[in-house]
Amino acid sequence: MLAQLPPALQKLHLPLRLKLWDGNEFDLGTDPSVTIVVKDPSLVSDFSHPSLDLLGSAFVEGRLELEGSISEVMRVCDELTAALVDEDDNVVPVRTEHDKETDAKSISYHYDLSNAFYQLWLDKEMVYSCAYFKTGHETLEQAQQDKFDHLCRKLRLKPGEYLLDVGCGWGGLARFAAREYGVKVFGITLSREQLALARDRVKAEGLEDRVELQLLDYRDLPQDGRFDKIVSVGMFEHVGHANLELYAKCLFGAVKEGGLVMNHGITAKHTDGRPVGRGAGDFIDRYVFPNGELPHLSMITGFISEAGLEVVDVESLRLHYARTLDHWSMRLEEKLDVAAAMVPEQALRIFRLYLAGCAYAFSKGWINLHQILAVKPRPDGSHDLPWTRDDLYA
Amino acid sequence: MLAQLPPALQKLHLPLRLKLWDGNEFDLGTDPSVTIVVKDPSLVSDFSHPSLDLLGSAFVEGRLELEGSISEVMRVCDELTAALVDEDDNVVPVRTEHDKETDAKSISYHYDLSNAFYQLWLDKEMVYSCAYFKTGHETLEQAQQDKFDHLCRKLRLKPGEYLLDVGCGWGGLARFAAREYGVKVFGITLSREQLALARDRVKAEGLEDRVELQLLDYRDLPQDGRFDKIVSVGMFEHVGHANLELYAKCLFGAVKEGGLVMNHGITAKHTDGRPVGRGAGDFIDRYVFPNGELPHLSMITGFISEAGLEVVDVESLRLHYARTLDHWSMRLEEKLDVAAAMVPEQALRIFRLYLAGCAYAFSKGWINLHQILAVKPRPDGSHDLPWTRDDLYA
Structure with missing residues (x-):
């Protein structure tokens, strides 16, 4: 089961526990302060490139749960994305007409x-x-x-x-x-x-x-x-x-x-x-x-x-x-x-x-x-x- | 001689005296506080469109003299140009390379x-x-x-x-x-x-x-x-x-x-x-x-x-x-x-x-x-x- 985690994730050292839908757990470091409970198996592949939007949206949709103090969740999730996502991905968004x-x-x-x-x-x-x-x-x-x-x-x-x-x-x-x-x-x-x-x-x-x-x-x-x-x-x-x-x-x-x-x-x-x-x-x-x-x-x-x-x-x-x-x-x-x-x-x-x-x-x-x-x-x-x-x- | 002044100038009411090279004087209003002494006859035609740059340059070049307190000179010359020059004449200047x-x-x-x-x-x-x-x-x-x-x-x-x-x-x-x-x-x-x-x-x-x-x-x-x-x-x-x-x-x-x-x-x-x-x-x-x-x-x-x-x-x-x-x-x-x-x-x-x-x-x-x-x-x-x-x- 652990082998299914993207290799990029396995190299990280963060106080983060990943708990999978089948009960398997994977700690990215010692003494994890935050746990991401992955309820939707299809999310795992996304974890090689986990933007804050991806993590947040999955939480809103109930496809994952976040455990730990909410401020620590933010900190650790940010470190996770910082390690795996290129900031330069950001482009100027298309602006809508406002009426x-x-x-x-x-x-x-x-x-x-x-x-x-x-x-x-x-x-x-x-x-x-x-x-x-x-x-x-x-x-x-x-x-x-x-x-x-x-x-x-x-x-x-x-x-x-x-x-x-x-x-x-x-x-x-x-x-x-x-x-x-x-x-x-x-x-x-x-x-x-x-x-x-x-x-x-x-x-x-x-x-x-x-x-x-x-x-x-x-x-x-x-x-x-x-x-x-x-x-x-x-x-x-x-x-x-x-x-x-x-x-x-x-x-x-x-x-x-x-x-x-x-x-x-x-x-x-x-x-x-x-x-x-x-x-x-x-x-x-x-x-x-x-x-x-x-x-x-x-x-x-x-x-x-x-x-x-x-x-x-x-x-x-x-x-x-x-x-x-x-x-x-x-x-x-x-x-x-x-x-x-x-x-x-x-x-x-x-x-x-x-x-x-x-x-x-x-x-x-x-x-x-x-x-x-x-x-x-x-x-x-x-x-x-x-x-x-x-x-x-x- | 006075008839040579541009018609636009003659309509203005400003505390300004124009003194021409031949001694003729023309007051644009009562009790002039500022006198522009026009020494160069060719300036007169420019006076229908007198930018502050034109007036200033002519003063620097000695083609006209300015009499009155310098702050009052500024104020009256500004009113003069404001009445005769369209502010929208200003365009973005060509910027030079800086090395x-x-x-x-x-x-x-x-x-x-x-x-x-x-x-x-x-x-x-x-x-x-x-x-x-x-x-x-x-x-x-x-x-x-x-x-x-x-x-x-x-x-x-x-x-x-x-x-x-x-x-x-x-x-x-x-x-x-x-x-x-x-x-x-x-x-x-x-x-x-x-x-x-x-x-x-x-x-x-x-x-x-x-x-x-x-x-x-x-x-x-x-x-x-x-x-x-x-x-x-x-x-x-x-x-x-x-x-x-x-x-x-x-x-x-x-x-x-x-x-x-x-x-x-x-x-x-x-x-x-x-x-x-x-x-x-x-x-x-x-x-x-x-x-x-x-x-x-x-x-x-x-x-x-x-x-x-x-x-x-x-x-x-x-x-x-x-x-x-x-x-x-x-x-x-x-x-x-x-x-x-x-x-x-x-x-x-x-x-x-x-x-x-x-x-x-x-x-x-x-x-x-x-x-x-x-x-x-x-x-x-x-x-x-x-x-x-x-x-x-x-």
């Missing part, structure tokens, strides 16, 4: 899954984006509040200002900005589940007069410069490379002269957006974020600039997102039984891999997180930003 | 002009790059010291570290970092005049054991990762678009894993680097910085990333450079008589326009200044940067 219909479907697929499920492992405010850890030791709850504050500070929000929140999720940031900074907020999302719960929370907090949330596509935003500031968190990843130019123009049209625009989102390692991580991106595209496309920092800053916005402050929070995802993954792993009653088994398998996998991907630098602040200068080139960033840290 | 020989010549043309002349209007440390004004009210001397400190803080310099200064100018930053942060510095320049004076100053301060300066091309930098940190101030503007990829690779090769690289330089408004400002860039290219090429922020961050460096912090200091250039321009204007004895008349005319013109260009947003901090992550994706930027402002 309002496909975007609405893609967003609904992920975000309308189950509010209860997301509540299970997100913080209380259900902030579904990179947190901001001031020392690295904060709780997730604290770090998400600090992220809100960091964004509001960067936007130099002042009482009475009108803030647009593009991709408002469950409305945590919109309510925070209204409550703590006294602004009026217009938030948009394409997820009906998010919108319903977000509106409930606005009402529960008595903020209806200051926070208005709508199911709206960014392409339908008013273009009359009515907003003093714009914040977009975890949104541009869904826009698509082909539409980033239009996206930037829509933000430019929505914000007033002298106004600020914050884009906070995941960026690709390479300038052409091709993924790294030996198939990890294919898995994400297939199962997690259909039609998601990560732009490189240079791509998003390019489109922002050409739209007429001036990039004034960029900050990478890559390791903050690794830490955030570690929190999410650990919280989910602690409640797998409860989660299993909320979503289909396949969805749970997808989320287990996706959360642990993205934590790993951020820690390795396969993907990044950038907060990109831009200003729409007045025709004479002026704006109201302070001379330094001191005020962010006062 | 060591042409780069050495280009650098020498500008920086070897006269140390005494530069001393006349730069601060005492002869810092020839954008200063950092904490409130906007600092003296130039203070703001340049604060810029040094801002750069050293961003680089998280620690005693004993080895810092590479690419394009070290007159050595102000190298000496500051060695003196205030206890680092060892290796600085390079292609200007023999800068190097000579910079070495004198290192010696005068008794820093020979910690600051080594060499006449060296960036392409000849050691590629063994010997430097803990790299700083490059006002340098990438001279590299050329075609060589920015190589430049980024040279920095990557010179810095150790986990090390930091700071690029501080002037960036273009457009992603393809095409200039704005109705011919101002042509003037700069012809008379001030031959073969200089400004990359857009997206271009320089793209090459930095593809070389293997991760962009972690970007800050625009556009209005700081406008202020810096205002200082330089005013200092020069106050000492025109002394300056006239140091450099040829044509050079002085060039510098008067270039300093006032660039101050104006930064204030209008035709060009920008970005400090771009990048890290060379270790193979496992880790680095030693703190979680936040708090330490920069402590």
